[in-house]
Amino acid sequence: MATEKLSVRLYNTLSGMKEGFRPLREDRVGMYVCGPTVYGEAHLGHARSAITFDIVYRVLKYAGYNVRYVRNFTDVGHLLNDADEGDDKVEKKALAENKEPQEVAQYYEAKYLWAVDSLNCLRPNLMPIASGHIMEQIDIVKALLDKGLAYESEGSVYFDVEKYNNTIKKYGVLSHRTLEDTKDNSRELAGQQEKHNPFDFALWKKAPKEHIMKWQSPWSLGFPGWHLECTAMGKKYLGEEFDIHGGGMDLLFPHHDCEIAQSVGAFGKMPAKYWLHNNMITIEGRKMGKSYNNFITITEMFSGTHHLLQKAYSPMTIRFFMLMAHYRSTLDFSNEALIASEKGFARLMEAKKKISSLPESKETSFPLKKIMEDAIDAVLDDFNTPICIANLFELCKHINSVADKKATISKEDKEYLEQNFNALCKDVLGLKEDNSGTDTKVVEGLMNLILEVRKSAREQKDYATSDKIRDALKEVGIEIKDSKEGAEWRLM
RNA sequence: GGUCUCUUGACCGAGUGGCUAGGUGCCGGUCUGCAAAACCGUUUACUCCGGUUCGAAUCCGGAAGAGACCUCCA
Numbered sequence A: 001m002a003t004e005k006l007s008v009r010l011y012n013t014l015s016g017m018k019e020g021f022r023p024l025r026e027d028r029v030g031m032y033v034c035g036p037t038v039y040g041e042a043h044l045g046h047a048r049s050a051i052t053f054d055i056v057y058r059v060l061k062y063a064g065y066n067v068r069y070v071r072n073f074t075d076v077g078h079l080l081n082d083a084d085e086g087d088d089k090v091e092k093k094a095l096a097e098n099k100e101p102q103e104v105a106q107y108y109e110a111k112y113l114w115a116v117d118s119l120n121c122l123r124p125n126l127m128p129i130a131s132g133h134i135m136e137q138i139d140i141v142k143a144l145l146d147k148g149l150a151y152e153s154e155g156s157v158y159f160d161v162e163k164y165n166n167t168i169k170k171y172g173v174l175s176h177r178t179l180e181d182t183k184d185n186s187r188e189l190a191g192q193q194e195k196h197n198p199f200d201f202a203l204w205k206k207a208p209k210e211h212i213m214k215w216q217s218p219w220s221l222g223f224p225g226w227h228l229e230c231t232a233m234g235k236k237y238l239g240e241e242f243d244i245h246g247g248g249m250d251l252l253f254p255h256h257d258c259e260i261a262q263s264v265g266a267f268g269k270m271p272a273k274y275w276l277h278n279n280m281i282t283i284e285g286r287k288m289g290k291s292y293n294n295f296i297t298i299t300e301m302f303s304g305t306h307h308l309l310q311k312a313y314s315p316m317t318i319r320f321f322m323l324m325a326h327y328r329s330t331l332d333f334s335n336e337a338l339i340a341s342e343k344g345f346a347r348l349m350e351a352k353k354k355i356s357s358l359p360e361s362k363e364t365s366f367p368l369k370k371i372m373e374d375a376i377d378a379v380l381d382d383f384n385t386p387i388c389i390a391n392l393f394e395l396c397k398h399i400n401s402v403a404d405k406k407a408t409i410s411k412e413d414k415e416y417l418e419q420n421f422n423a424l425c426k427d428v429l430g431l432k433e434d435n436s437g438t439d440t441k442v443v444e445g446l447m448n449l450i451l452e453v454r455k456s457a458r459e460q461k462d463y464a465t466s467d468k469i470r471d472a473l474k475e476v477g478i479e480i481k482d483s484k485e486g487a488e489w490r491l492m
Numbered sequence B: 001g002g003u004c005u006c007u008u009g010a011c012c013g014a015g016u017g018g019c020u021a022g023g024u025g026c027c028g029g030u031c032u033g034c035a036a037a038a039c040c041g042u043u044u045a046c047u048c049c050g051g052u053u054c055g056a057a058u059c060c061g062g063a064a065g066a067g068a069c070c071u072c073c074a
Helices: A044-062 A089-097 A101-118 A130-146 A161-167 A179-185 A228-238 A249-267 A298-303 A315-323 A335-357 A368-380 A385-403 A411-428 A440-459 A463-475
Strands: A009-012 A017-020 A029-033 A067-071 A150-153 A156-159 A201-206 A221-224 A242-248 A272-278 A281-283 A331-333 A478-483 A486-491
Touching: A009 A272, A029 A044, A029 A228, A044 A067, A044 A101, A044 A242, A044 A272, A044 A281, A044 A298, A044 A315, A044 A368, A044 A411, A067 A228, A089 A101, A101 A298, A130 A150, A130 A156, A130 A201, A130 A221, A130 A228, A130 A249, A156 A249, A161 A179, A161 A249, A201 A249, A221 A228, A228 A242, A228 A249, A242 A249, A249 A272, A298 A315, A315 A335, A315 A385, A331 A335, A335 A385, A335 A411, A368 A385, A368 A411, A385 A411, A440 A463, A440 A478, A440 A486, A463 A478
Parallel strands: A029 A067, A029 A242, A242 A272, A281 A331
Antiparallel strands: A009 A017, A150 A156, A156 A201, A201 A221, A478 A486
């Protein structure tokens, strides 16, 4: 009993075009996303990637697909400098902090998960770690050696890019660059004499003596090359060929092109049908990155402790901020933009709350279905969250008008509105109300008392007292709003 | 140097040939003891120069500026 699926369009980096999504298999969609290297705190860039593919996951589920979502943790094998220094990032951190590499990795894994959980990203079905898949990686190296697409040199094994390019498939199909381009521009790095060509990449590296993380292999005591883990884990959990492979744009070349070369070389198949890449976060027009030393961690966003931040921003503000831009555009950071998102998000949530208590009429006086359908369609069209949100704001305007009795809505339409508005906000966009802390009950009790005192002061026209209360509360960050129905408050 | 992308109003940010994007801000209004909030309304656009077209922010050519990848990175 195949259920009806909504049609999804997505931009495939491989073809450079927007395509209709046709899954490889009827029963399940496979999606692999390159996760973080766990040697440092999660930053805004990690947040963007996590949120982007969380939306992809949610939209596919909303469209009726059964999805297996895999996102790895890289806890080994990324070299800090170039190939032969043997300086692993996780390991370096471990030495600096006087810890086991695994201790470092697990610490930052937990931090990362906490951060993306806070941002209301659904957890992937599987979160494999690279160090847990050494055997699988060794098997791929063996397969490539058997096919003559790799060569051993001084205990390390390298992928023969030129041979692959000339006999199997063009190298660089994803980034749309030719081997000639790459040849002309590969930097001459120290210690590359082991390689036949500078653009060959390591499948297995012999570990220097002082290296802590190393495993036995047929070639040396060493560690796997840094493109190999995704190939190994993708194959293990999703098969030799799966539907979607995602990651940040910075991974497009060489990482993803190398993955393709390894997979095609070893298994004769393109690993994924659709390749999705989210764009970068910029800070004052420059890419944010660990190596640029201009990154803001997610924890700093929540606490407002980074020097570029004027205040703390809630997880949902950050999520909403990212959803206001399309995932394939760069997104420039600024306090102004974040504050705008914070206010806009509050407005959206206010309107959402009002829906259930709207007065019902015979007729609906605004084009509800058209706007809602546009909102739904936007998200199915290459995950266009900004257009979806624009339509939701359009609905907000009408919701407010109905609440003000300047427009009307029928009972059936109200149900349709509530159901779909909630589904889009909650299920598809993953937006929920921020509630701050567990002390809300106590605060609420206190606030009710204070507001009651102030109310009686106002009734006796003792405005000196009522204003004093209002001003004092403002001092501690609580804002009072007076209305006909009474006073309300909110944390600023 | 090679490959590629981008340039939209005060700010952020959609939009690929004709139809209001949207949010925030500003201004005006409603409401209010005052204020804030809320709500309603309004305002400022498509880097420049050519071309194609009945018609271009949108297509083509050129210029200027910015950025990304080529080296670890989401």
